[in-house]
Amino acid sequence: MIELSNLSKSYARGKVKAVDNISLTVRPGEIFGFLGPNGAGKTTTIKMIVGLLRPDTGEVRVAGIDMLKDPIAAKRRIGYVPDQPQVYDRLTGNEYLNFLADVYQVPDDVRRERIEHYLEIFELKGAVGDLVQSYSHGMKQKLVLTGALLHNPPVWIMDEPMVGLDPRSAFLLKDLMAEHCRQGHTVFFSTHILEVAERLCDRIAIINRGRIIACGTLEEIKEHREKETLENIFLELTENEGIPVSLEDHLS
Amino acid sequence: MRAFLSLLRITFRNYYGISVMKQKYIKEKRELWQPILAVVGVGFGGFTILSLYYLISRGLYTGGKMLGEPALGLEYALLVSAFFIFFFGVSSVITTLYFTEDAPFLVSLPLKPFQVLAAKFSLVMANQYLVLAFLLIPHLIIFGRGEGLGFLYILTAAFIFLLFPAIPLAPAAAIAITIMSRAGSKRLKDLFTILTYVFMIAFGIGIQFLVQYLPKGKEIASLQEILKNHGALLTQVGRGFPPAIWATKALAYAGTGEGLLSLGLFLVLTVVLLGLMLLLGERFFYQGLLKGEEVSRRRRVKHKVGIAWGARSPFKALVLREHRLFVRTPVYLMNVLPVAVIIPVIAVLPLITPGKQIPVDRIAPFLAAHPYVKLVIAAITTFIAGTLPLAASALSREGRLFFISRLIPVSPKDQIRAKFWYILGVNFLCTLPFFVLAVIIARLGPVDILALAVLSLAATAAVTELGIVIDLLRPFFDWDNPQRAVKNNLNVLFAMLVTLVFLGVFTAVAIGLSLTVPWRLGYLALLLLVGGVAVGLYYGQLALAEKMYRMC
Numbered sequence: 015m016i017e018l019s020n021l022s023k024s025y026a027r028g029k030v031k032a033v034d035n036i037s038l039t040v041r042p043g044e045i046f047g048f049l050g051p052n053g054a055g056k057t058t059t060i061k062m063i064v065g066l067l068r069p070d071t072g073e074v075r076v077a078g079i080d081m082l083k084d085p086i087a088a089k090r091r092i093g094y095v096p097d098q099p100q101v102y103d104r105l106t107g108n109e110y111l112n113f114l115a116d117v118y119q120v121p122d123d124v125r126r127e128r129i130e131h132y133l134e135i136f137e138l139k140g141a142v143g144d145l146v147q148s149y150s151h152g153m154k155q156k157l158v159l160t161g162a163l164l165h166n167p168p169v170w171i172m173d174e175p176m177v178g179l180d181p182r183s184a185f186l187l188k189d190l191m192a193e194h195c196r197q198g199h200t201v202f203f204s205t206h207i208l209e210v211a212e213r214l215c216d217r218i219a220i221i222n223r224g225r226i227i228a229c230g231t232l233e234e235i236k237e238h239r240e241k242e243t244l245e246n247i248f249l250e251l252t253e254n255e256g257i258p259v260s261l262e263d264h265l266s
Numbered sequence: 267m268r269a270f271l272s273l274l275r276i277t278f279r280n281y282y283g284i285s286v287m288k289q290k291y292i293k294e295k296r297e298l299w300q301p302i303l304a305v306v307g308v309g310f311g312g313f314t315i316l317s318l319y320y321l322i323s324r325g326l327y328t329g330g331k332m333l334g335e336p337a338l339g340l341e342y343a344l345l346v347s348a349f350f351i352f353f354f355g356v357s358s359v360i361t362t363l364y365f366t367e368d369a370p371f372l373v374s375l376p377l378k379p380f381q382v383l384a385a386k387f388s389l390v391m392a393n394q395y396l397v398l399a400f401l402l403i404p405h406l407i408i409f410g411r412g413e414g415l416g417f418l419y420i421l422t423a424a425f426i427f428l429l430f431p432a433i434p435l436a437p438a439a440a441i442a443i444t445i446m447s448r449a450g451s452k453r454l455k456d457l458f459t460i461l462t463y464v465f466m467i468a469f470g471i472g473i474q475f476l477v478q479y480l481p482k483g484k485e486i487a488s489l490q491e492i493l494k495n496h497g498a499l500l501t502q503v504g505r506g507f508p509p510a511i512w513a514t515k516a517l518a519y520a521g522t523g524e525g526l527l528s529l530g531l532f533l534v535l536t537v538v539l540l541g542l543m544l545l546l547g548e549r550f551f552y553q554g555l556l557k558g559e560e561v562s563r564r565r566r567v568k569h570k571v572g573i574a575w576g577a578r579s580p581f582k583a584l585v586l587r588e589h590r591l592f593v594r595t596p597v598y599l600m601n602v603l604p605v606a607v608i609i610p611v612i613a614v615l616p617l618i619t620p621g622k623q624i625p626v627d628r629i630a631p632f633l634a635a636h637p638y639v640k641l642v643i644a645a646i647t648t649f650i651a652g653t654l655p656l657a658a659s660a661l662s663r664e665g666r667l668f669f670i671s672r673l674i675p676v677s678p679k680d681q682i683r684a685k686f687w688y689i690l691g692v693n694f695l696c697t698l699p700f701f702v703l704a705v706i707i708a709r710l711g712p713v714d715i716l717a718l719a720v721l722s723l724a725a726t727a728a729v730t731e732l733g734i735v736i737d738l739l740r741p742f743f744d745w746d747n748p749q750r751a752v753k754n755n756l757n758v759l760f761a762m763l764v765t766l767v768f769l770g771v772f773t774a775v776a777i778g779l780s781l782t783v784p785w786r787l788g789y790l791a792l793l794l795l796v797g798g799v800a801v802g803l804y805y806g807q808l809a810l811a812e813k814m815y816r817m818c
Contacts, residue, residue, distance in 0.1 A: 066669055068816060090675035100667055102587075104594040116583030117674040125577065 015200035016040040021072035034224035047215035093167035099154035107142035118165035132160040172203035343405040344510040352434035383547035418521035436539035446554030584684035637785035647697035648725040652765025657733025678815035731803035
C-alpha cells in the first residue's frame with residue numbers, strides 16, 4: 015500500500031539531510047508505527063508520502079500509484095491527519111466536512127452516513143453546525159480525523175494523532191485504526207507514545223537522523239537484543255545519536 | 267529590561283518579517299527585484315502624492331502668514347494628524363493588541379502585562395510614522411524654511427515627530443483595553459473591522475465632497491480663503507486639543523523660554539498618557555486577551571437534511587469555499603465591496619454638485635462624434651478590477667492552510683480555474699455599478715452597452731489573470747491575521763502597477779486605432795486583442811498553477 019524507495023530530502027541546499035535514503039514497504043491490512051525522536055525526519059517523511067513535500071530523490075507509491083507521476087490519483091487514496099489540526103476557522107464543521115466530501119467525490123448518501131457515524135463516535139454532533147473558530151483543540155482534531163475518513167481511504171496517514179485528544183477519544187481512535195485495518199486498509203502513523211505503538215502496531219519503524227535504524231514486528235526488533243521493552247530498545251537505538259542543532263532548528 | 271528589549275526586538279522582527287527578508291535578500295540574494303520594485307513603486311506613488319500635498323501645505327503657510335500667524339498651517343497639520351492617528355489608530359491598536367496569533371504565547375511568558383502591551387504599542391506607534399511623515403513633514407519643512415529656523419528647530423521637530431503619535435494613540439489604546447476587558451476579543455473582532463471600514467468609506471466620501479466644492483484650478487486660493495474666514499473657528503478647535511498648540515509653540519519658539527515651556531508641557535502630557543495607559547494595561551490587558559481564548563458561546567445552526575450534505579462537483583465545492591471564506595472574513599469583504607460604492611459616488615459627485623454640473627445633455631452627442639471616447643468606460647472598469655485585491659491574493663489568502671489545497675485530490679489547474687471564475691465574478695460585479703451608471707449618463711444604445719460590457723469583461727478577465735499569476739509566482743502565506751494577507755501583500759501593489767501598464771498599452775492601441783480605422787472595426791480589433799490576451803493568460807495561469815502548487 016505504501017512503498018518508499020530510496021527516499022531522500024535535504025534542506026539548506028543539501029547541507030542538512032532530513033531524510034536519508036530510506037526504503038520501506040507498508041502492507042495492506044497493517045497498522046504501521048513510525049517512531050523517532052524530535053527532528054528525526056518523521057514529519058518530513060510523512061509530508062513526502064502525502065505529497066506535501068517533493069523528495070530530492072527516490073519514489074513514493076501509494077496503493078501502487080506513483081505520487082510524483084500521478085499525485086491526484088494517489089491523494090485520492092490517502093486520508094491525512096497533520097500534526098496540528100488546522101481547519102478553516104470561518105467555516106462551520108459541516109461545511110468543512112462537506113467540502114472535503116465534495117473534493118474526494120464521496121456520494122451524497124455515503125457521506126451523510128459516514129459523517130453521522132463519525133460525528134456520533136467523536137461526540138461532535140452538537141457542534142458541527144458551529145464555526146470552527148469556536149472549537150477547542152481536541153474538537154478540531156476530531157473534525158480533522160472525521161474529514162480524513164470520509165472517503166474511506168485505503169491509506170490512512172496520521173502525524174502524532176493522539177496529541178490533544180482526551181482519553182476517551184484516544185481510545186476511540188485506536189479502535190477506529192484497528193477497524194480500518196480489518197477492512198484491509200493501511201494505517202500509518204507517527205507517535206511519541208511508545209505504549210500505543212507497542213500495543214497497536216503490526217510493525218514498527220524507528221527513524222533517527224533521517225535514517226531507518228530498525229524496522230519490523232516488535233518481536234523482530236526485540237530479537238538479538240537484551241532489552242525487553244520497546245522503550246528500552248528505542249532509547250538504546252537512539253541514544254548517543256543527538257540531533258545536530260542545525261537540523262533541529264531547521265525542522266522546527 | 268533585558269526581557270522587554272528582547273520582546274520588543276522579536277515583536278518588530280516578526281511583524282516586519284525582518285529575519286525572513288535578511289535571509290532571502292541579503293544572505294541568499296534571492297528575488298532582489300521585489301524590494302527594488304517595491305521601493306520604486308512606493309517611492310514614485312509617494313512622491314506624486316507628496317508633491318501635491320506640498321503645494322497645499324505651502325498654500326496654508328502663506329494663508330497663515332497673511333493673517334499674521336505663520337504657524338497656523340503647522341497647527342492644523344498637527345490637529346489633522348492627531349485626528350487621523352486616533353481614528354485609524356484605534357483599529358490598528360485593537361488588531362495589534364488583541365488579534366494576533368502570538369497573544370496566547372505571550373501571555374504564557376513570564377512577562378508583565380504592561381511589558382507586552384508596551385512592546386505591541388511601540389509597534390502601533392512605528393506603523394503610524396508613515397502617516398505622520400506624510401501629513402507633517404511637508405509642513406515642518408515649509409515652516410522651518412519660511413521662518414529661517416535652525417538646528418534647535420530641527421531637533422525639536424524630530425522630538426515631536428517621534429513622540430506625537432503617542433498622544434492620540436494612548437487614549438485609543440486605553441479605550442480598546444477597557445472595551446476588550448469586558449467584551450472579549452473574538453466576539454468584537456468582526457464588528458470593529460466593519461465599523462472601521464465603514465468609517466473610512468464615509469471619510470473618503472466626505473473628502474471627495476469637500477474637494478468637489480473647491481473651485482477647479484483655485485484650490486490653494488480657496489483654502490487660504492477658508493483660513494481667512496474660518497481661521498478663528500479652526501483656532502478654537504485647536505484650543506480644544508492643547509498638545510497641538512504646545513507642539514506648535516515648541517516648534518515656532520524653539521530654543522526660547524516659551525518654546526521650552528511648551529515642549530515641557532508636551533512631554534509631561536505624553537508621559538502621563540503613556541503611564542496611565544500602561545497602568546490600565548497592567549490591570550486589564552490580559553483580561554481581554556484571555557477572554558479571546560475562551561471558546562465562544564455556541565450558536566446552533568439548524569441542519570436542513572438533504573441540503574446540508576448535498577453532493578457537489580469538486581469545482582463547485584472549491585468555488586463555494588472561496589465564496590464562504592470571502593464573505594465571512596470582513597477584512598476581505600471590506601477591501602472589495604466598498605469599491606463598488608465609492609467609485610460610482612466619486613463619478614457621480616461632479617454631476618450633482620450645485621453650480622458645477624457637467625452638461626449631461628452634451629455627452630451623448632459628443633460620444634456620437636467621438637465614439638472611441640466610450641472606451642474610457644471600459645478602461646475605468648478595468649482599472650477598478652485591477653485595484654481589487656482578490657486576484658493578487660488568490661493563494662495568499664489561504665495562508666498556512668494552503669497545505670489543504672495541496673493535499674486534496676483536485677488538480678492545481680482545476681483549483682485555479684475555480685478561483686479565477688469566482689474572482690472574475692466578484693470583480694465584474696464590483697465594476698457593474700460604475701458601468702451601469704456610466705452607460706445611463708452617456709445614454710448609450712443597447713449595441714454599445716453590449717459591446718462595452720463584453721470588452722470590459724474581457725479586460726477584467728485579463729487583469730484578474732494577471733493578479734493570479736503574480737500571486738502564483740510569489741504567494742504570501744506567512745501572515746497571522748487576514749488583514750496582512752491583503753494589506754501587507756505586495757502582490758496587490760504589483761497587480762495595480764501591472765494593471766496600469768496594461769491600461770497604458772490598451773490606451774495606446776486605442777489611440778492608434780482611432781487615428782487609422784473606423785470605430786466598429788477598431789472596437790473589433792481591440793476586442794480581439796484584449797480577448798486574445800485574456801485567453802492566453804487564462805491558459806498561462808493554469809499551466810503555471812501545475813508548477814507552482816508543487817513548489818509552494
